[in-house]
Amino acid sequence: MSLLIKNGRIITAADDYVADIFIEGEKISLIGKELSIPAGQTIDADGMLVMPGGIDPHVHLDMPFMGTFSSDSYETGTRAALHGGTTMVIDFVLQKQGHSLREALTEWQSRANGNCLGDYSFHMAVTDFNEHTRQEIQTMITHEGITSFKTFMAYKGALMIDDRQMTGLMQEVKKQGGMVTVHATNGDMIDYLVAKHKAEGKLSPLYHYLSQPEVTEAEASARFADMANYTGCPGYIVHLTCEGALNAVRQATRRNQHVFVETCIQYLLLDASRYEQDFDSAKWVMSPPLREKKDQATLWAGINQGLVNVVATDHCPFKWEQKLMGKDDFSKIPNGHPAIEHRMELLYSEGVHKGRITLNKYVEVTSTNPAKIFGMFPRKGTIAVNSDADLILLDPHAQHTITAAGHHMNVDYSAYEGWELQGKIKTVLLRGKVAVNDGECLVEKGYGQFIKRHKVSGKI
Numbered sequence: 001m002s003l004l005i006k007n008g009r010i011i012t013a014a015d016d017y018v019a020d021i022f023i024e025g026e027k028i029s030l031i032g033k034e035l036s037i038p039a040g041q042t043i044d045a046d047g048m049l050v051m052p053g054g055i056d057p058h059v060h061l062d063m064p065f066m067g068t069f070s071s072d073s074y075e076t077g078t079r080a081a082l083h084g085g086t087t088m089v090i091d092f093v094l095q096k097q098g099h100s101l102r103e104a105l106t107e108w109q110s111r112a113n114g115n116c117l118g119d120y121s122f123h124m125a126v127t128d129f130n131e132h133t134r135q136e137i138q139t140m141i142t143h144e145g146i147t148s149f150k151t152f153m154a155y156k157g158a159l160m161i162d163d164r165q166m167t168g169l170m171q172e173v174k175k176q177g178g179m180v181t182v183h184a185t186n187g188d189m190i191d192y193l194v195a196k197h198k199a200e201g202k203l204s205p206l207y208h209y210l211s212q213p214e215v216t217e218a219e220a221s222a223r224f225a226d227m228a229n230y231t232g233c234p235g236y237i238v239h240l241t242c243e244g245a246l247n248a249v250r251q252a253t254r255r256n257q258h259v260f261v262e263t264c265i266q267y268l269l270l271d272a273s274r275y276e277q278d279f280d281s282a283k284w285v286m287s288p289p290l291r292e293k294k295d296q297a298t299l300w301a302g303i304n305q306g307l308v309n310v311v312a313t314d315h316c317p318f319k320w321e322q323k324l325m326g327k328d329d330f331s332k333i334p335n336g337h338p339a340i341e342h343r344m345e346l347l348y349s350e351g352v353h354k355g356r357i358t359l360n361k362y363v364e365v366t367s368t369n370p371a372k373i374f375g376m377f378p379r380k381g382t383i384a385v386n387s388d389a390d391l392i393l394l395d396p397h398a399q400h401t402i403t404a405a406g407h408h409m410n411v412d413y414s415a416y417e418g419w420e421l422q423g424k425i426k427t428v429l430l431r432g433k434v435a436v437n438d439g440e441c442l443v444e445k446g447y448g449q450f451i452k453r454h455k456v457s458g459k460i
């Protein structure tokens, strides 16, 4: 099976040139000008931007959370991702407190394996670090290819670990060649504010926002950076939203530390005015919450300063009926919003088209950096000979409108309903196969492979 892509404008994190790409099997085998090689299939990419497939390193598919499950299965979630140009996702296995990492992995594999259309990997969320857990870390890294360990500094009683466990985990993960990632918000402060608002009868979604002020994130981000610095463990802050938290990272650079930072598309594009509506605001109830316009400016600047390395989604969709679980109490609204399908096109339109970031930066934060940070580069995350042929063809002149009626995610509303976007992803290739063409999905569940990742150094 061979495929030739002719005359595309090839964009990587470093390059921008017109050439042809020849693909044999799952890999790119040749890149050059005016290649005339007989191929099984030829795609004319004249006028198209040809870029590496998106890697979304923060998604929650079919995840048990807040008394329900996120509404996209591995099948519907990875299909929607492919439609939007994301060829690989990294999802989260959640250890149950009192149980092993192995048990959690087995449970997650039973839901995911054989059901994905796109490629996938797992982060291992450590919610109970003890001597048994410590002994499991090495096997996760060397045998399972799971090299990143997620921690929560909030959601006490369910997912949160304390600083004693965090320090121990970091020491072990560093020793074994992995990375610790974190949901960095101060869980105790948030729990206090939630209880206070509820006692005062303040129960609308607005109080979800008011229970997680910027300081809760800034404080935890600084504390995480301090512990990572002390232990020397590579660290990565997920879904960073605000100026205070980014300044904590900026401060860490002054002692020559580097902490990786991920933000998510919603924090760049949406702000806290969404919480001023009635219960409709529940669509944007997520943790951390949306912030202010000044925080959006900080995040865009942070991308260009190289402080924000990744733009992900934290895709964690719930249908409206599930959001209604919190109709009379904001603390019972399942946290999360749907975005897996729209990250690539939203960031192209709002970022590249509007002149906020360059095309090279777009590729860097949506694909190359996730691949490098999480141990998959150069197999994933670039366009090069011997790399997987995971590619998107984006037509910069096409326009389209986001609607719930037209999306592929298993959720009955869109957080971006009616948004008009410039640029449309027309064709998506995953490991040499055309996975999506003109809105039609051409691969079936089971095509997606689990990608074992290699050890990481904390340097990219």
Ligand code: URP
Pocket: 060, 183, 285, 286, 287, 288, 314, 316, 335, 336, 337
């Ligand atoms: O609101 C969110 N973010 N839901 C998913 C879980 C998490 O904290 O990432």
Ligand code: ZN
Pocket: 098, 099, 100, 103
């Ligand atoms: Zn058990």
Ligand code: ZN
Pocket: 183, 238, 239, 287, 288
């Ligand atoms: Zn989180």
Ligand code: ZN
Pocket: 058, 059, 060, 314, 316
């Ligand atoms: Zn998340």
